[in-house]
Every structure is written in C-alpha cells, then in structure tokens.
Amino acid sequence: MAKTxxxxxxxQHIVFEEQGKPDLLYIDLHLLHEVTxxxxxxxxxxxxxxxxxxxxxxxxxxxxxxxxxxxxxxxPISRKQIxxxxxxxxxxxxxxxxxxxxxxxxxxxxxxxxxxxxxxxTIVCGDSHTSTHGAFGALAFGIGTSEVEHVxxxxxxxxxxxxxxxxxxxxxxxFGVSSKDVILAIISKFGIDMGTGHVMExxxxxxxxxxxxxxxxxxxxxxxxGARAGLISPDETTVEYLRGRRHVPEGEAFEKExxxxxxxxxxxxxxxxxxxxxxxDEISPFVTWGTNPSMGxxxxxxxxxxxxxxxxxDKDALKQALAYMHLEEGTPLSxxxxxxxxxxxxxxxxxxxxxxxSEIIKGKSVHPSVTAIVVPGSETVKRAAEQExxxxxxxxxxxxxxxxxxxxCLAMNxxxxxxxxxxxxxxxxxxxxRQGAGxxxxxxxxxxxAAAAIEGHLTDVRNYMKEPVPSx
Amino acid sequence: MKPINKISSVLTPLERKNVDTDQIISKEFLKRIERTxxxxxxxxxxxxxxxxxxxxxFVLNDPRFNGSEILVAQENFGCGSSREHxxxxxxxxxxxxxxxxxxxxxFYNNCVKNGILPIRLKDQEVNELIDKGxxxxxxxxxxxxxxxxxxxxxxxxxxxxxPYWKEMLLKGWDEIALTFQYDAYIAAYEERAxxx
Numbered sequence: 001m002a003k004t005x006x007x008x009x010x011x012q013h014i015v016f017e018e019q020g021k022p023d024l025l026y027i028d029l030h031l032l033h034e035v036t037x038x039x040x041x042x043x044x045x046x047x048x049x050x051x052x053x054x055x056x057x058x059x060x061x062x063x064x065x066x067x068x069x070x071x072x073x074x075x076p077i078s079r080k081q082i083x084x085x086x087x088x089x090x091x092x093x094x095x096x097x098x099x100x101x102x103x104x105x106x107x108x109x110x111x112x113x114x115x116x117x118x119x120x121x122t123i124v125c126g127d128s129h130t131s132t133h134g135a136f137g138a139l140a141f142g143i144g145t146s147e148v149e150h151v152x153x154x155x156x157x158x159x160x161x162x163x164x165x166x167x168x169x170x171x172x173x174x175f176g177v178s179s180k181d182v183i184l185a186i187i188s189k190f191g192i193d194m195g196t197g198h199v200m201e202x203x204x205x206x207x208x209x210x211x212x213x214x215x216x217x218x219x220x221x222x223x224x225x226g227a228r229a230g231l232i233s234p235d236e237t238t239v240e241y242l243r244g245r246r247h248v249p250e251g252e253a254f255e256k257e258x259x260x261x262x263x264x265x266x267x268x269x270x271x272x273x274x275x276x277x278x279x280x281d282e283i284s285p286f287v288t289w290g291t292n293p294s295m296g297x298x299x300x301x302x303x304x305x306x307x308x309x310x311x312x313x314d315k316d317a318l319k320q321a322l323a324y325m326h327l328e329e330g331t332p333l334s335x336x337x338x339x340x341x342x343x344x345x346x347x348x349x350x351x352x353x354x355x356x357x358s359e360i361i362k363g364k365s366v367h368p369s370v371t372a373i374v375v376p377g378s379e380t381v382k383r384a385a386e387q388e389x390x391x392x393x394x395x396x397x398x399x400x401x402x403x404x405x406x407x408x409c410l411a412m413n414x415x416x417x418x419x420x421x422x423x424x425x426x427x428x429x430x431x432x433x434r435q436g437a438g439x440x441x442x443x444x445x446x447x448x449x450a451a452a453a454i455e456g457h458l459t460d461v462r463n464y465m466k467e468p469v470p471s472x
Numbered sequence: 473m474k475p476i477n478k479i480s481s482v483l484t485p486l487e488r489k490n491v492d493t494d495q496i497i498s499k500e501f502l503k504r505i506e507r508t509x510x511x512x513x514x515x516x517x518x519x520x521x522x523x524x525x526x527x528x529x530f531v532l533n534d535p536r537f538n539g540s541e542i543l544v545a546q547e548n549f550g551c552g553s554s555r556e557h558x559x560x561x562x563x564x565x566x567x568x569x570x571x572x573x574x575x576x577x578x579f580y581n582n583c584v585k586n587g588i589l590p591i592r593l594k595d596q597e598v599n600e601l602i603d604k605g606x607x608x609x610x611x612x613x614x615x616x617x618x619x620x621x622x623x624x625x626x627x628x629x630x631x632x633x634x635p636y637w638k639e640m641l642l643k644g645w646d647e648i649a650l651t652f653q654y655d656a657y658i659a660a661y662e663e664r665a666x667x668x
Contacts, residue, residue: 038505039505042506049648081503128554144582145507146556147585155658156654192551193574197577226576292490429552429553431492433498437522438522
C-alpha cells in the first residue's frame with residue numbers, strides 16, 4: 001500500500017502499541033537547551049533516575065546567551081540557567097556545545113550543520129521550532145519540559161498518531177520571492193491553526209527547487225500554522241547537503257544510508273487525511289502587520305479593514321491587533337516606518353540568508369533612524385560568513401555584527417526592541433511583546449529586512465534586485 | 473501530579489482567540505529553574521501597565537473572579553511556544569480547568585501532564601459561557617468521570633477526551649513510572665535497531 005513518509009517514519013519507531021492508547025514511540029535524537037531543561041533534569045535527580053541514552057542527546061545554550069561581551073553575563077538569573085545546563089550535562093553525560101564552544105549556536109541551526117539531523121529520524125526538543133528539522137524528512141516536533149524529562153528517562157514518548165496533510169506549492173517561485181514569503185503566505189491563506197493535529201508535508205515543484213536552508217525556513221514555521229510537525233520528503237538535495245557532515249557515515253556506509261533515506265519519500269498515490277494547494281503565482285514578498293504570523297499580506301497591499309472579515313471574532317481580533325500595532329485600517333504596508341531591523345533566528349540566520357541580505361545591502365547604508373543587527377545562527381555560520389567577507393559588507397553599511405544566539409527573536413537576553421518601536425524581523429513570531437514589552441514586530445524575509453534597513457520603512461525588495469532576463 | 477475529577481467554581485471569561493503562550497507567560501519570566509512560582513506572572517502584560525499598576529478592565533483584575541478555578545477562552549488557545557511555564561503559571565495562579573473550542577497541540581499535552589483539564593466545547597457553547605460569565609458570577613460544575621460541564625442555570629454540556637488522558641488525570645499518574653513498566657519493549661526495540 002502506498003504510504004506517506006509520515007506513516008513510514010511512525011511505523012518504524014513504534015516500541016509498543018495497544019488499542020485505545022497512544023503509541024509508545026522511540027526518539028532517535030533529543031536536542032536540549034538551557035530554558036526548557038532545568039526542571040526536567042531536576043525531576044531525574046529527585047526520583048533517582050538516569051538519562052537512558054545520553055549518546056542520543058545533544059545540548060547547547062542559545063536562548064539566553066549575550067550576543068556581545070560574551071565573557072560576562074550580567075543577568076544573574078540567566079547566568080544561573082546557563083551554569084545549570086553545564087552542570088546537568090556533566091552530571092548526566094549529555095554532550096554539550098557550551099557558550100564558548102566552536103559548534104555553539106541556535107539548536108535548530110547546529111543540528112543540521114553537524115549532521116545530527118537526518119532523514120527518517122524522530123527528533124524532539126523542548127522548543128516548538130523543532131519542526132525545522134523536518135526539512136530533512138525527519139519527524140521532528142517540539143515538546144514540553146515534562147516530556148523532556150520523559151525522553152531523558154525512557155528515550156520514548158506516548159504519542160497519538162497524527163493526521164497527515166499535504167501542503168502543495170505548485171509552480172515556480174517568482175522574482176524576489178523567498179521561502180519565508182512562501183510560508184507566511186501559506187499561513188495567511190489557510191490560518192494559524194490550519195495544521196492542528198496534523199503533520200504537514202510540503203510538496204510540489206516550488207519545494208523541489210529549494211535549497212536545504214530554504215526548506216528549513218518553511219518547516220521551521222510549521223508550528224506557526226499550528227501543525228504538530230512539518231516535513232519534506234528527502235531527495236538528492238537532502239543527500240548532498242548531508243554528505244561529509246560530522247555525524248553521518250562515510251564512504252560506502254553513506255551511500256547505503258542515502259539509499260535508505262530516499263526510499264522514505266512519500267509513495268506515488270499515497271493518501272493524506274487533508275490537502276491544501278497554493279500556486280507560486282499567488283506569492284509575493286510578504287510582511288506581517290498584526291500580532292500573529294497569519295496576519296500578513298504582500299508588500300504592495302494595505303492593512304485590512306474589519307469589513308474584509310465575516311466572522312465577529314475575526315473583526316475583534318483585527319481590532320485588538322491593530323490597537324497593539326498602532327496601525328490604522330487601510331494603511332499601505334510600504335508606508336510603515338521601522339526603527340529596528342533584526343536579521344537572525346532559527347528561521348533565517350543561515351549562511352544563505354546572510355548572503356542574500358548582503359547582496360541587497362552591499363554598497364548601501366542603513367537609514368539613519370534605524371538600528372540594524374545581524375546575529376548569525378551559529379559559530380559555524382559566523383566563521384563561514386566572515387571568511388566570505390559578509391561581516392565587512394554589513395558593518396560598512398552600518399549594521400552591527402554580533403555573536404550567535406536566539407537574541408532579538410524572543411529577547412530573553414539584552415537584545416530587545418523598546419516599547420512603541422517597530423522592528424522588521426526575519427524571526428518567526430510577531431506576538432505582542434515578543435521582541436520586548438510594547439514592541440511591534442513585522443515578520444519579513446532576510447532580503448526584505450535588508451531593504452527596510454536601507455529605507456527606514458517596509459518596502460518592496462524587488463526594487464533593489466535586477467530581474468533576470470528570461471532565457472530563450 | 474494532583475488527580476482531578478470534580479471542580480466547582482465561578483468561570484473566568486477571557487474573550488480572545490489565538491491566545492499564545494507568550495501572553496500566558498512572557499519570556500522574561502522563563503529564567504527560573506523551578507516549576508513553581510509562575511502564577512504571579514500569568515498574563516503579566518495584559519494584567520499590568522508598564523509601571524506595574526493593574527490594567528483595570530482586564531478580567532483577571534476583576535474581583536468577581538477571585539478564586540476562580542475555570543478559565544474560558546476562544547479557539548486555538550495556547551498557540552506558539554512549547555514553554556511548559558505556561559501551564560505552570562495557569563496552575564500556580566489557581567486554575568485547574570481550561571475550556572475552549574480548540575487548543576494548540578503542545579499546550580494541550582503540557583496541560584494534561586500537569587493535572588490541568590483542558591475541555592473542548594463547541595464554538596457556540598464557549599461563546600455562551602463567556603457571555604454569561606461576563607454578565608454575572610457564573611458557576612460551573614465540572615465532572616471528568618462523567619465528562620460533563622453543568623452550569624448554574626441548568627445547562628449541561630458534554631465533552632470528549634482521549635481515554636488515556638482521562639485516566640491519567642483522574643489517577644494523577646507519574647507517566648515516567650508507568651513507562652518504566654515497558655522497559656522490556658524499549659530494550660527490545662534498541663536491540664533491533666542495533667542489528668539493523
């Protein structure tokens with residue numbers, strides 16, 4: 001029988017199943033960070049339990065870490081949380097890329113970079129953006145701290161079988177359209193809870209043409225569509241990305257693994273529980289204007305009006321969002337001023353993102369009323385970017401070039417947007433107060449962020465790009 | 473985990489949909505390494521102005537709802553971040569039951585694992601409860617065993633819940649201790665994986 005990749009991975013990981021119960025599912029890779037793990041380790045200690053398979057765990061520090069003056073963490077509570085992870089990893093034997101380690105970075109950037117993330121694996125982390133790893137054809141999802149403790153103790157989770165949903169993107173992406181625009185357009189079209197109870201598989205011509213980094217951006221925001229996970233069937237692009245990475249096998253063993261990975265792809269004719277389609281022609285460079293990721297539109301559009309919605313709860317939600325965002329109905333999106341630009345986060349801080357933004361910013365200057373920062377996704381990304389001279393491009397234009405971490409995506413460290421100010425941000429959430437109490441977030445792609453930095457307001461990046469001449 | 477079966481209390485109406493976990497517990501309060509003490513930060517930026525004074529028209533600051541154990545909100549409650557600090561804050565504040573038309577998946581799991589009962593009712597039923605709860609102090613009786621919500625005006629609602637979660641909530645199980653009973657299956661799986 002034809003099967004989806006979701007069903008194949010699920011079946012391969014069932015430890016125990018019984019009618020009327022969730023399945024007991026084996027977990028192949030458990031990623032940990034400093035914010036959602038301390039109470040889990042404490043639970044192990046209180047009950048005299050061990051970590052069952054520390055060799056299948058990998059930890060790093062990302063949420064809290066400063067992006068400058070790394071040596072001195074001034075906030076004593078942040079310092080304690082970071083020290084606690086270090087101590088817990090020592091005590092339970094969990095491998096750790098600590099704050100000064102050359103592999104340190106945002107957990108969802110370093111997993112793929114190190115080759116820990118592989119097709120067919122079940123991957124969990126106490127972080128909702130774990131869906132990122134689905135780009136490799138892994139079943140990857142965020143869990144709470146109680147579940148972190150459960151996985152540490154047993155290397156398993158009780159999970160009810162998810163429903164499956166195909167999200168197909170037909171056609172080729174247009175000029176100036178990034179993968180960030182694709183996922184924002186999908187969430188805007190189908191809603192912030194479109195994926196509840198489902199694992200979504202992204203398919204279609206547009207997806208096949210994307211690099212692994214671009215695919216990660218899309219899968220990363222599956223949780224913003226409410227999905228339990230999002231993934232993409234592996235193909236040659238997946239295999240070539242992984243070849244030579246530290247934690248994948250070498251030589252013949254790699255070829256054998258690669259063949260197994262490719263066989264995981266969804267079978268021709270497999271049935272999904274639900275299916276939605278969007279055409280690439282519908283997608284233009286996107287920005288959000290509201291307080292959740294579904295509240296976005298193409299840059300050429302205006303802030304919507306209550307009259308655009310039928311349901312009273314949608315009209316109320318619009319009103320609440322615009323009150324928080326200090327925006328009026330009908331305002332052209334390209335007229336919205338920004339005071340901050342943030343290029344970073346597990347969504348858009350990989351080398352390809354920085355390259356794309358640097359192309360726009362090269363030889364230009366950051367607008368005098370804008371504070372702009374680049375926070376590379378990992379130490380590895382940072383080193384590679386510096387080798388290419390990208391840091392010089394950003395610095396010369398007036399950007400700050402920082403150390404790695406989650407930074408201004410959630411502003412747990414000192415990188416935050418002040419109350420009443422706006423940020424064009426390449427991160428994933430525009431919830432109230434996300435980047436700082438009273439701050440206002442507009443989600444955009446890296447190139448759109450770069451263009452906003454130059455002009456001091458949201459603007460169409462296509463004006464900064466040369467449209468390719470169609471080949472004959 | 474504290475078992476839960478019957479809860480009788482005034483409901484607290486929160487007339488908002490897509491309430492995200494960033495609103496339930498803001499990031500500046502995630503740095504504690506304990507599970508307790510988050511209640512005073514629940515909905516912090518909706519409850520308090522920047523200078524720390526209470527926002528008067530926010531429902532949690534209305535004395536009518538003091539001591540309420542039942543929070544009622546609109547669809548897709550608990551979306552966004554996986555932070556379990558959100559249910560910790562809800563529980564520590566004093567709520568044992570949440571009623572909404574739908575929940576984000578991770579938040580739902582996190583509730584159940586902390587002895588909070590997340591009840592799904594129909595859109596229309598939830599809006600009815602919110603209306604009544606706004607008009608007067610409106611009391612509900614929750615019965616998990618029977619899967620019912622009985623309102624003080626005699627209206628009775630039934631809800632569905634996965635039998636596994638129901639049992640866990642009723643008994644207050646330690647799920648990890650339960651899973652240890654399956655150790656032989658886990659070891660066998662690992663052995664198969666090693667040979668593959």
